[in-house]
Amino acid sequence: MSVTPSQAHVTRIARRRAKAGREREYEALVREMFAAMRDAPGFIGAQMITPETPGGDYQVIAHFRTEADLKAWDESPARAALQPRLCAAGENEPEYRVVTGLEAWFGPQVVAPTTHPPRARMALVTWLGIFPTVSLYLWLVAPWLSPLPFLPRVALLTALIVITMTWGVMPRLTRLMRGFLNPSAHS
Structure with a gap:
């Protein structure tokens, strides 16, 4: 089954400042919005990144299964009541800013560098996704591709692995491992 762009996981990043003195109220409202989002069809998860310095921008990142699910949330009575x-x-x-699929990997940086997980932890989680995925494809698919010349065989295998990692493995693995990736955000 192929995934078309309109079916791909979609992420929306919203940047906004809270009014001076109303930061706690703003954060509580964002958490209330996250609770309402949990009932929205296609909602995968969300997080709030607080400003690095007082008076800076908040970043609210919301993940939905499809663009249609995000649009349904945007038009929902729950969101209208919170706005x-x-x-x-x-x-x-x-x-x-809305990104889908691999675009999120290659777009300009949105999150401040200090809020990224340590590289060693990102590398470990990436390996935890790649090792079983590559092993599975080498075991199940590679024998069927053996009649092909080397480059087409490698091209097909890597395409399958990238598709599986982007839309299947990494969204689930990063959600499962978010406490390990960002221990300060979950302590």
């Missing part, structure tokens, strides 16, 4: 309160606590209109 006026978020606008009242927010200093400006949010700036949105």
